[in-house]
Amino acid sequence: MRYHTPTTFEDAAQLAAQAKGLTRFLAGGTDVLVQMRAGMVQPDDLIDLKKIAGVAEITATDDGGWRIGVAVPGIALGAHEGLCADWPGVVEGMELVGSTQIQGRATLTGNLCNGSPAADSVPGLVAAGASVEITGPDGTRNVPVEEIPVSPGKTALKAGELISAILLPPRGQNAGDAYLRFIPRTEMDIAVVGSAVSLRLDGDTVTEARVALGAVAPTVKLVPEAAEAIIGTTLDEAALEALAKAASAACSPIDDKRGTVAFRTEVAGVLTKRAALIAKARAKGDTA
Amino acid sequence: MAKDEFKEFKLVGTRPDRPDGLDKVTGRARYGADISAPGMLWAAVLRSPHAHARIVRIDTSKAEALTGVKAVITRADFPTGLTGEDWNLQENTMAGERALYDGHAVAAVAATSKLRAEEAVRLIEVEYEVLPHVIDVDDAIKPDAPVIREGAADATVPEGMPPNVVRYMEFGRGDVEAGFAEADLVMEKTYKTEATHQGYIEPHACMGQLGADGKGEMWVCTQGQWFIRKMCTAVLGLETSQLRVTPSEIGGGFGGKTTIFMEPLSLALSKKAGGKPVKLVMSRSDVLRATGPTASASMDVKIGMKKDGTITGARAEFRMQGGAFPGSPVDMALYCCFAPYKLKNVEHVGYDVLANRPKCAAYRAPGSPMGAFAVESLLDEMCRELGVDPLDMRLKNAVREGDTASYGPKYGSIGLVETLEATKAHPNLSIPLGPNQGRGIAAGYWFNHNGETSVSLAISEDGTAQVSVGTPDIGGSRASIALMTAETLGIPYEDVRVNVVETGALGVNEPTHGSRATFASGKAAVVAAGHAITEMCRRAANEWGIDPEAVEWVDGAAQPAGDNAGKFPPMTIAEIAGKMGSTGGPISGHHESVPDGVGASFGCHVVDVEVDPETGRTTILRYLVVQDAGRAIHPAYVEGQYQGGAAQGIGWALNEAYIYGEDGRLQNSVFLDYRVPVASDLPMIDTVIVEVPNPGHPYGVRGVGETGITPPLPAIANAIQEATGARLCELPMSPPKVLAAIKAKGG
């Protein structure tokens, strides 16, 4: 295996485009190293992105959003006051990935590119309306996060392409987001169900909403029907019931070692209700 | 238990720092994988991806051709003609004609680096003919199940039993049908438990060296170096005494490191590689696929009870699979399941069944947790039905000294009643519960064990003492043995060094298993110390010119007694030791025996849970362990055993399980999905050490390691019923199962 440390995304893309065998990009490494260890992946070329300038930085964008470098570990997201104030749901999704130790390495970009339907940080990004900047041999392009995963373990990135930043839109006023996941233990598990809600209020009424679910379909899923169930409501009992129903209806999960179809479908509704209430409280200024 | 029955002890019952503490907090302690040797090779093992397959052909030529590869072995490199358990061990070490479970070793490589060995393993080509497999015990016992091995059944199995039944037992007394007829309530249910793994954090690791002359050495993490020696030499056809086995520090075992899994491979590779030492370290996935686990069980229990809680009759029929080899602990499960209760009419039936799973190993009170899950769950339901307090019911039926155990023998001194009374008096029982919360109670039992024991003690020139024991220190036994030795010799705790020694240094010792280290090695050390004391008294008597019978040992010194009392000043151990070279030579003491006087240990646990009615997730709010220790030599490590046992039981109850796919492959062979409890899953675990001293041990020790894993399984099931109204009869009680049970009862 050859180990590369390019200093620009263009060089990284070139290396990947020219590589003949199996290539992996290395940011936090918390998925790649596990796959290498298990013998699932034996890369011929490993391209470490951490020597590229700016990859460990979180910067405010001109439009009032955020640009998050591909090697920013979870621990740095949680320590960033501005980001936590704007997108607590995105941050808490990332912070649920693994242990304190994993948080020292794991990144949003890696979690997204691993392509798992259960990736904890992805529903929050999708609900937030985040996009990614992709650098490839032909330059850069921006793509909504929900378009990146295409099936378990597969992404829409083409050969030689890599994500060069994650972009969060401006949060704006009277808005909040939240992510909840269900795991059998309290920590250290892969989500059995994940649900993220981002919404904006006018008074007590929801004016905008995005709902995304994880681990209930082959990819993390944006669920417009769930958002519609609460837009125009005050999240009263009836709206919450409709929200839960819409979330459950959007599920097409599998039975596996982590959960059953019936359980995932049911709990998707439960979590979405709970996440919506947290998002609402945050929109009203609750910082918890 | 009356306090005044206790002798006053200076050291026993105190909590000094453990002797190996410094090494273990600084990273200096050397575990199985921490040692290397000049010229050492690294090994890697190729394992079957199939649950059951005929091995048609193995081609190792590409692996052998790789630079740096020094040896490749398959079953063809092992001696033939083994029988019985020796054959089982050999077959489990390396598959012969068939791979019998996912993870079964089929070939192994030794090379100049770990990475090179792994590369070589990937170059080995194996052609398999996949055969039908069976995983679940209830499927495996069917008459038409895939046959794991013809002729594996022993003489206990009657003609006409299904082919995978390899051992059968029935025993009991009285007339259970008459007992049921006497009852006001008879209930019968079926319970299932899934296999769990011991889950020690240290993967198996060893470094083996074997020359063409048949002489070998091994460094290995094990609970029992003599077992490793006996089993490795049997599997490889060596003379037992020619292999010298040194135990490393051990990173947990819980029964799982009392046997061999891959250790002979390092020796066989070493021999083939010209005697170079070979290091072999399992990955976590290897550990979960190919070592341990415990058995899975399917159990029918029927009990009759009077309105006042008296048990009138009890019947248990247990089916257990312990993998592709005989040896599930179905016998132990049956012995333990009714052990807390005084029963006139009781019947036990057991089936040991083969399935395409790894060969089970002992796991903390082997069998007892499964049996307790079934019996203690049913008793709880019956108490609810009859409106009887579950602790009062247990007290009413509790066995006492002199009672005949459900499985036959007569109990000596036991502390079940004291344990139940201490439970009843505990403040946790009066804490009010909120909505969706429930409290569960269950009892548990373990025999405890003696086993072959050999200990040697020597007095050093400065009057300190060294004790050589053969039982690896897995949770503080150096401290407890040092305390008892120092107490006996009348010297400071710090003046005793307890060494866990290699097989060349002592006679045969059984492993640290059966909760025996502090009981058996401790008892032997006390006897050995007594021998040294006798000799020291003799040396003093010689010097004083008096009869040795007229010398007594007090506070670490010989002093004249009887008529001679006060005639000479006491002669301290340091004074005697300082001149031992000129008074007759080294002073030591030995003891070899299978010590009698084992004392059984009963426990009772109380757990409070809260269940989320919308997700089925169970949170442990508080947990209480009450258990009879006999006497706690080092109470902090006794508490540690209680807490650790409870935590493992909680894991087994809620989330741990072997999960197999349709293809018979283990799906959760990493800690991510084999869900042992993490720190945030558990509350503090309250403990009460009941002390009903065991008269069979000089300091009253019973053995405390195992009972604690038994009650959590039923206690949590009982608490979940109280919290939700739903009764779970199948483990693990994971959120999907609990939620489904809540929904099924219309919650």
Place this chain on the structure above:
Amino acid sequence: MSKVHVTTSVNGDEVEFLADPRETLLDCLRDHIGLTGSKEGCGTGDCGACSVTLDGTLVCSCLVLGVEADGKRVETIEGMADGAELHPLQRKFIEHAALQCGFCTPGILVAAKKLLETNPNPTEEEIRYWLAGNLCRCTGYDKIIRAVMDAAAELRQEAA
């Protein structure tokens, strides 16, 4: 297969080794420079027995490549005591009997030290969640949590 020359600082000492790029930092610590205090319990970042700090960040050394340590500072269990003087956490672990087999202990101590540097006064719950990535199979965690709380109290007293 060419190896990479790595220069790094381990417990304050400059260390050089040749790493195959596939080797983890844990492999390099244990097999190349003889620091076997960091343990491998899983190799997948799930058990925490290999915990070290890398430029001050708590990580699993099994999830870092050896080559990534080039130019960085690594702190392991072997560097925790100040010469012969144990860190208060090490002392409290012995005093509280917070270890049984001791295999997870180095990783837990390294992780707990980082916790107390980050949060000198953690609650029981904060300690439990911080250490959720450090599996202990022997103790049920009770005495570990108590030892960390006691060490934290002592460190606060020293600081006051």
